Amino acid sequence: MKKHRLWAQKVFFLSFKTAACLNGAALLLILYFMVSRxxxxxxxxxxxxxxxxxMTAGGILPCIVGTTSLCLMTLMVALPIGVCSAVxxxxxxxxxxxxxxIRLGINNLAGVPSIVFGLFGLAFFCIVxxxxxxxxxxGLTLGIMTLPVIIGASEEALKxxxxxxxxxxxxxxxxxxxTIKKVVLPAAFPGIITGSILGLSRAAGETAPIMYTGAxxxxxxxxxxxxxxxxxxxxxxxxxxxxxxxxxxxxxxQYGTALVLILLVxxxxxxxxxxxxxxxxxxxx
Amino acid sequence: xxxxxxxFISIIFLLTVSSTVFAxxxxxxxxxxxxxxxxxxxxxxxxxxxxxKISLSGGGSGNGIKAIIDGTANIGNASRFxxxxxxxxxxTKGVYPVPxxxxxxxxxxxxxxxxxVTDVTLTQLKDIYLGKIKDWKEVSGTPGKIVxxxxxxSSGTFxxxxxxxxxxERVIPSALTVPSNGGIVQAVANTxxxxxxxxxxxxxxxxxxxxxxxxxxxxxxxxxGSFPISRGLFMFTKGWPTGDIMxxxxxxxxxxxxxLVKEAGSIPxx
Amino acid sequence: MKRQHxxxxxxxxxxxxxxxxxxALSLIMVFLFMEGxxxxxxxxxxxxxxxxxxxxxxxxxxFGILALIAGSVCVTLLSGLMAIPLGxxxxxxxxEIASPRVAEIVxxxxxxxxxxPSVVIGFFGMVVVAPFIQKLFNIPVGLxxxxxxxxxxxxxxxxxxxxSEDAIFSVPRALKEASFALGATHFETIVKVIIxxxxxGICTAVILGLSRALGETMVVLMAAGGAAMMPTSIFDPVRPxxxxxxxxxxxxxxxxxxxxxxxxxxxxLFVFTFIFNLIADYISYKFRQVGEAxx
Numbered sequence: 001m002k003k004h005r006l007w008a009q010k011v012f013f014l015s016f017k018t019a020a021c022l023n024g025a026a027l028l029l030i031l032y033f034m035v036s037r038x039x040x041x042x043x044x045x046x047x048x049x050x051x052x053x054x055m056t057a058g059g060i061l062p063c064i065v066g067t068t069s070l071c072l073m074t075l076m077v078a079l080p081i082g083v084c085s086a087v088x089x090x091x092x093x094x095x096x097x098x099x100x101x102i103r104l105g106i107n108n109l110a111g112v113p114s115i116v117f118g119l120f121g122l123a124f125f126c127i128v129x130x131x132x133x134x135x136x137x138x139g140l141t142l143g144i145m146t147l148p149v150i151i152g153a154s155e156e157a158l159k160x161x162x163x164x165x166x167x168x169x170x171x172x173x174x175x176x177x178x179t180i181k182k183v184v185l186p187a188a189f190p191g192i193i194t195g196s197i198l199g200l201s202r203a204a205g206e207t208a209p210i211m212y213t214g215a216x217x218x219x220x221x222x223x224x225x226x227x228x229x230x231x232x233x234x235x236x237x238x239x240x241x242x243x244x245x246x247x248x249x250x251x252x253x254q255y256g257t258a259l260v261l262i263l264l265v266x267x268x269x270x271x272x273x274x275x276x277x278x279x280x281x282x283x284x285x
Numbered sequence: 286x287x288x289x290x291x292x293f294i295s296i297i298f299l300l301t302v303s304s305t306v307f308a309x310x311x312x313x314x315x316x317x318x319x320x321x322x323x324x325x326x327x328x329x330x331x332x333x334x335x336x337x338k339i340s341l342s343g344g345g346s347g348n349g350i351k352a353i354i355d356g357t358a359n360i361g362n363a364s365r366f367x368x369x370x371x372x373x374x375x376x377t378k379g380v381y382p383v384p385x386x387x388x389x390x391x392x393x394x395x396x397x398x399x400x401x402v403t404d405v406t407l408t409q410l411k412d413i414y415l416g417k418i419k420d421w422k423e424v425s426g427t428p429g430k431i432v433x434x435x436x437x438x439s440s441g442t443f444x445x446x447x448x449x450x451x452x453x454e455r456v457i458p459s460a461l462t463v464p465s466n467g468g469i470v471q472a473v474a475n476t477x478x479x480x481x482x483x484x485x486x487x488x489x490x491x492x493x494x495x496x497x498x499x500x501x502x503x504x505x506x507x508x509x510g511s512f513p514i515s516r517g518l519f520m521f522t523k524g525w526p527t528g529d530i531m532x533x534x535x536x537x538x539x540x541x542x543x544x545l546v547k548e549a550g551s552i553p554x555x
Numbered sequence: 556m557k558r559q560h561x562x563x564x565x566x567x568x569x570x571x572x573x574x575x576x577x578x579a580l581s582l583i584m585v586f587l588f589m590e591g592x593x594x595x596x597x598x599x600x601x602x603x604x605x606x607x608x609x610x611x612x613x614x615x616x617x618f619g620i621l622a623l624i625a626g627s628v629c630v631t632l633l634s635g636l637m638a639i640p641l642g643x644x645x646x647x648x649x650x651e652i653a654s655p656r657v658a659e660i661v662x663x664x665x666x667x668x669x670x671x672p673s674v675v676i677g678f679f680g681m682v683v684v685a686p687f688i689q690k691l692f693n694i695p696v697g698l699x700x701x702x703x704x705x706x707x708x709x710x711x712x713x714x715x716x717x718x719s720e721d722a723i724f725s726v727p728r729a730l731k732e733a734s735f736a737l738g739a740t741h742f743e744t745i746v747k748v749i750i751x752x753x754x755x756g757i758c759t760a761v762i763l764g765l766s767r768a769l770g771e772t773m774v775v776l777m778a779a780g781g782a783a784m785m786p787t788s789i790f791d792p793v794r795p796x797x798x799x800x801x802x803x804x805x806x807x808x809x810x811x812x813x814x815x816x817x818x819x820x821x822x823x824l825f826v827f828t829f830i831f832n833l834i835a836d837y838i839s840y841k842f843r844q845v846g847e848a849x850x
Contacts, residue, residue, distance in 0.1 A: 089573060092570070238678075245466075458785075479696075
């Protein structure tokens, strides 16, 4: 009887393990195809030149610059609002209806489909606020989309700051605001940065929200102001793969661009993961 | 140095006319069919006028004309002529859209290169896209399900296809839709039983053009009017163009520009 | 005295900023409805939701999105069929079975899965998976519901997995120990004690995972085939709601019927995910683990 039960346990545990492995295998498979077919396309010229010959040759510099500027704009929007929201929720607010509503809002904002953000950005930023298709409109759209991630991460970082810090500060006669400014925020800073990097990496890879708000098919010059439209890495992949003039002939460029995007996003994630594990170790001591 | 770079440089040397120096930005939007032409022309024009910045986006003919009316673009590309509805809309906003026919194009039905079918009639094409003909054996091909591939409903190519082939009847809902000519090429090349339609410039290795009523789509059959599915390609401007807009359009309508039209795979006007 | 005034001011400032999320959400709703509702001048709600034909550019046009809704629902459910078991099993493995060292390696893998841009996954589905399944199952087209579901499952597994893992992790140790003390094996403890105890968290995870799959755009735009038909088999091409918006928005003239119809699709999509999120929120709020007495 006991033997049978243990045997069942073994079988099921093995299937759980298989499930976990399957995920890893799927990820590796995707990475394998992107790397094996994309790495040849990547060269110094690929990273530093503009597309040429109807985007069948040349590089992706405008896309890299475009994605970077969209990310910076996103950061400028989402970081201050996100951190302040988190400070309010974690430091000031008491449990109650208002907080519950705010949290509900954040949760629902996190669940809004990316294309709906795109629609909103188009109707509000591009048309009503007359920004047109621009870094500003795209970055604002992405910023609102990233906000829940940054709020969540900042809150977690604030929660990790031991209460003794705050109490010590109060005991010295500091007000709440002084305590937050001088004690809590600096202690939570690394955690906030980690969360922001994660949020940004998501924004960098999004396509649907910027399709109609920030990115265009082709503009070889680098953006000069935040009201310029840009090319962006994810949109460039989509365009090359579905609407290019010669799709088969630009396969290597598509894989190359995808690989650059993956490297960018993974790089950001890896940085965040490393930063976090370092911080955890520090907190344990 | 590749041949295009050489071409650009030769263009610079050949053209002694230097246009008005207006450090300007040109925004071009619209039909994906006109896009390859606009892109080639834009690259050449910018090589010639380094102070001009041109940005291009697709979005379809309707969007191109709309962009002109709204003033969000300087040039609107369209793979069809302007509709009465759009003229009326422009009128209410006090805009006078000016059409420039910059090239001709034939829309050619295409099948996978391994498909045995070489010739269909216009009626058969219509029935295939209506879903009445479902199997290749009904059009004297090897038996197999026909996979109908079409364009998104607002593309200019789709509009012309609908007017000239479908005679305003509806394409079956089960047709796959892809966002561009290039998308059709790729889908047809990868799908043995597929049929699609593309602009003449997009014919390539993996796909095979099919004759319509015995006539192959080509530059010649389009220019003499015998190929039934052809159209003009247009660029629209808001009012009579000036400055760089005029410069760009004159460039496309010059011999050099028309060579680029041919290079982009469409049919030059002369 | 003055310091306290500053403190009050600062607090109200923070509150104001914290309300931004709500404001943004409301603005999104306002604009969706403002741009989407005018479609009701052309069709009534019943025709819009239950109409079988989507011919937005015809004259006269048909704006029936039933086929698009069916496409979205089918793709989401099929992806759930793959992602829910895999996600939960991985979560159980991570939280209960794997040694801390193995978990340390597997967790970042799941996080990296979550961070892979959707356009890359769509691209993979389009260029690698589509030709593969076309040959494997000998079907006419590789861009279909099955392909899109497979890619969506990959995208929703990380959500389901990491949220379930949190839920499993927060099951009080005492419950587990009590089960062991009664002579249950580890597996029996997982199935009969830990999973029931964390069920509300797992449900939340599943709902949020499905909600993500429902709203995902690029994957269904690139890999689903884009045919606005009622699917009859899992190898039929479909055109889910987000794919329709993304594919047609660029070409819909500003404030035309088509433009309004696409925003109305946005409303439908928003309402779907909003309900999903409210349910998830309700479950996690109502059944949140309070001490050990909540079983």
